[in-house]
Each structure stands twice: as C-alpha cells, then as structure tokens.
Amino acid sequence: MPVTTEPPRPLASEDVRLALRAATLYHLEGATQAEIAAKLGVSRPTAGRLIARARAQGLIRIEISIPDELGATVHTELERNLEQNFGLTEAVVTSAVPDGSPAGYYALGRAAVGVLARRLHERDTLGFTWGPETVAVAQALKPRSARCATVVQLDGSMTTTNYQTGVDFTLGTCAQLLQAEPVRLHAPLYADAATVTALQNDSLMGRALEVGRNADVMIFGIGPVSTATTLFEGSYLDTALLDELRRLGAVGEMGGRFYTREGADIDSSLTARTVSVPLDAVRACPAAVLVSGGGNKHEAILGALNAGLADIVVTDIDTARWLVEHKEAAPR
CATH class of the missing domain: 1.10.10 (Arc Repressor Mutant, subunit A)
Incomplete structure (x- = not known):
C-alpha cells in the first residue's frame, strides 16, 4: 500500500x-x-x-539590514560567501586594499588582531611566520588585546644579506603585549639537507620546531612566486629557483614551502632544505589564520585556500571578490 x-x-x-x-x-x-x-x-x-x-508555517521572516553609513565598511555577505566556498570557519574582509607597501597591510593587521582577541586563550601557543603581514599584526596589537602562554617563530629567517625580515620586532612585540614566553627559531630558512637534519636533532632548534608544529593558533601571510616576493628580495631565492618552482606549477608559498593553484604541495629541490613547520602541521592546526591581500597575491591566496592551509582568512574586499568569482568558475 x-x-x-x-x-x-x-x-x-x-x-x-x-x-x-x-x-x-x-x-x-x-x-x-x-x-x-x-x-x-x-x-x-x-x-x-x-x-x-x-x-x-512561514509566519516568521527574519531580515538583516545594514545601515547605509556602514555599507562601505561591513561586508558580511561577502564574508559568508568566502566561508561557504572554501569551507572556512571565519572570513574577515576589510575595505582597505593593500598597495604593496609595508604600511598598506595595517588594516589587515588590525582586523587580524580582532580575530586573535576572540580566538586566542591564555594557555595557547601562537605561531607566526615572518613577513609584512605579521609585522602589521604586531604593530596593531595593543596592551590587553589578547593573551597567550607562548609565541613561537614557525620558519627560519637568517640570510647572508642584511635583509630586515621583521621577525625580531614581531616576536618581541607579540611576546610583550600578549604576556607570553617567546620561542625564537635561530636558523636559516634554507640550508643543505644534512644541516636541516642536524638542526632538527639539535635540542634548542628541535624544541622550537616542535612547539611550532603543535601551536594552537597559527597566523601567517603568504607570498607569490615572483621577483616581488620577500624571499627573492631577501636573497633566499634566485632566478634559477624561481624558474624551477614555476615549472612545477607553484603559485605561492607559506613559511618557505610552496604549493600549486589547485592546492597540491610542491616537491622541489628546496623541500629537504627548508627549516620551517611542514604544511601538514598548518592543516592540522585548529585555528590557522591567513592574513594577506593585494592583487599580486590573488593566485597565491587561492592556492593556499585550495590547499586547506587556513581555517580563518583576513583579506581585502577586492581579493575576496576575486576569490569567490574564481572558486565559483572552477570546474567541479
């Protein structure tokens, strides 16, 4: 029946x-x-x-109205689209678009501090990669913005040139204002494979890398694969390495480790020479916060999101729109 x-x-x-x-x-x-x-x-x-x-029975209709005076600064619908398209826990979109200068990242840094204020807890370990985005976060921190137990550097920074990575400022400022113990990774970003193995077995370096791998919250920027990246400007990469990475399909890097537009890890001649937390540790972090924006980083950010490297993203309005358009246009 x-x-x-x-x-x-x-x-x-x-x-x-x-x-x-x-x-x-x-x-x-x-x-x-x-x-x-x-x-x-x-x-x-x-x-x-x-x-x-x-x-x-359809008796309830809920409507959310954004006042006209806030329409240019609040982008909740775009944030929701980003979260749905990329499976994010949270997206934060700013109106200010980075212009490539160090000062241009301040709006992103201030928005990221708001995320840390809600996500970081007293017993947590905060890991960070060096770069202009995390310098901007440190600059935007205020006393009592948040608090945690430990702040740890996630990637080596030493280089043969007198390049200013901002790692000392970021580590010192965050440790002071977050009332946390600083853990410095006194190591180069790239070394020969035998040296990397030795550093991993060293008690001081090994502890820093272990603390970084198990960080409760990670905050990081990303870089494109071009001569405009901080890795090239700081002489960590040369044109031969850039050419190799491009041939392998690399579009971006996080902590000196590279990935494709589709989100696959790149296995290059640099892989065994890199002193930083592996990308799988970033994926395993319960609160991985990607802070980046600007037109030259669109592809790199898309690849990072496709790679599952972020639970939370802080970016600008132009980048957010570009990401949603290109995610929706991608073949299923």
Missing part, C-alpha cells in the same frame, strides 16, 4: 495566535523559552514547539 506524505496542516486560529505570540516574544523581545512558557501558561517544551511551528 503506497504511503503518501501530506503537507503540514494549517494551524487553528488559537494555535496561530499562540505561535505568533511565542515567536514575537522570542525573536523581537528576546525572551527565553522558560520566560515564554511562564507568560503563556504552557510547558517549556511546548513553548519551543510553538516557535518551531511558527517557522514551519
């Missing part, structure tokens, strides 16, 4: 009145279900059912 499913029956007039009263009290007046039950003379479960019935 076939079974038919009937649509919900319309509520009787008394049921409609009670459902509307319950929904009004709950959604407009902020009453709890216990308070609604007491006011209407019903049980608490009945109050919950009345609210659910109002929803099921």
